[in-house]
Amino acid sequence: MKLQHHLGGIENLGPVSTETRVFVEPWEKRIFGIHTVMMAESAHLSDAIHAYPVKELPTSFKNDWTWASLRTGAEDMQPFEYFKYRYYEKWLGGISQFFIDQGYISAEELGEKTAFFRANPDAALPEKPNEAIGAQIGAYLQKGDSGAHALDGATRFKAGDTVRIADPDAVDHTRLPGYLRNKTGLVDLVYPGAFSYFVSTGPDGIGEPMPVYRIAFDAAHIWGSGKSEEHTTIYADLYEAYVLPAH
Template sequence: MKLQHHIGGIENLGPVSLDTRVFAEPWEKRIFGIHTTMMAESAHLADALHAYPIRELPTGFKSNWTWASLRTGAEGMQPFDYFKYRYYEKWLGGIAQFFVDAGYISAAELDEKSAFYRANPDAALPDRPNAALVAQIDAYLQKGDSGYHEPERAPRFATGDTVRVADPEPVDHTRLPGYLRNRTGKVEAVYPGRFSYFVSTGVDGVGQPMPVYRVAFDAAEIWGPGKSEPNTTLYADLFEAYVQAAI
């Protein structure tokens, strides 16, 4: 979550959109459906806690695709482009680039298909998913891909501890909001068990399953007393890799 993604407290970014619609345009529903189907077919589900028959699934999609994949694509955008495009336009760009990079389709083929459907908006779309894939999508939507693991050791911190958020080296994808780096808060809760993320973030620190904490921050500690409403608390769920003892 780099600068352009978690922008709490940054000024002069223009008016805030108050549009509460989940989908502002009909085509956005299709993008969401494509992403969901890719997650349900993701090769990593062969080793998920719930036993999915991924290896026997009749599909040509053989890659890993998770929320992390989608977010990594968006975070790789040039910041000015990020602010220019709508939410699902960013999804569309990231998904399309993934299919090109992974070799499922060439950039030229994608341009050709795009031009065809722009010129023929009523043309028939590719076949619908087969019955086995439909069943897999339904199962995934109901059971998901849990990141929960049984505990192996006691968490480093306990409820009530004062902690300081780490400032790790920037990486392609992180689960640490930028505005919390180096901020001090108090552990509000320690979630039972350990939790993993979809991918390792490398030197950022999130890899093997680890405890997760709910940390409470005084808003003034983050944005300063002049830019915060009094008596306001912000809560963040943080992997243990991002939490340090307060000095």
């Protein structure tokens, strides 16, 4: 999570939205639906814990698409551009650019279709019902694409250990909140099993299944006593790749 995508502790960014609705505008549901269908048809599901018949699906979509794909697209936005757009507008931008980059549609074609529906907002959208894809989406929503693997060996740390958080080089996508880098915390819980992520983050360290820890941090140690309420603890679930011995 790069700066603009995880703002814990950053000051002077204006008022914080307290909106509690998941979807504020009707079109946001459609964007969420497109993303969900892409994940349900993603090629990587062939190797998921719950195996899916992805190769037999009657679809022209043949790429990997995961939450990491969506987040990487948002994190790659220029920060000032990032703050201009609503949450699902960022999703739409990332999805649209992905389809252009992968050759499913050209920028010119997308521009033409956008212009058409702006001029004809009541025009019927393409509709191609497909029972096989519908069943795949239903199975994906129930089973997902990740879960705990059997742990091969012992964990490096146990509950009660004092640990330090790593500061790896920046990569396209990371699961380490920036404000926790180089901070010291206490292992509060060791989750049973080992966990993988949707994609390898390369030098960042996420790849093969590994233990995940819930680590407790004193808020004052993270943001300073002047910016934290007393007796406040911050908890973070972190992959073992990000956790180092305290000394």
